[in-house]
Amino acid sequence: QVQLVESGGGLVQAGGSLRLSCVASGSIFSISRMGWYRQAPGKQRELVALVSNGGNTNYADSVKGRFTISRDNAKNTVYLQMNSLKPEDTAVYYCNLNTAGVLNYWGQGTQVTVSS
Secondary structure, X not given: OOOEEEEOOEEEEOOOOEEEEEEEOOOOHHHOXXXXXXXXXXXXXXXXXXEOOOOOXXXXXXXXXXXXXXXXXXXXXXXXXXXXXXXXXXXXXXXXEEEOOOEEEEOOOEEEEEEO
């Protein structure tokens, strides 16, 4: 069983920055794809960014150039650096771990609120 614990959310003004962290338990972190997703009120959960076990990254068009996903396998941690935040980035952000499409785990979510 894998547990994912997110932290770093909060309230920030538009144009500000936040860094989210997600720590994973267990021993499969280094072989897993890690991702950040978000869900705004009344909307479906959407992909924000992915980082493969080899370090390749992918981003939603809406966050390209503003957000950076990274991972530290020694710490079993994935990060999401969010810069130039906009009110439309307001959502609950979830960490995801996926191993070869077989194992799939979610964190409990962390709230990010961007005021205008």
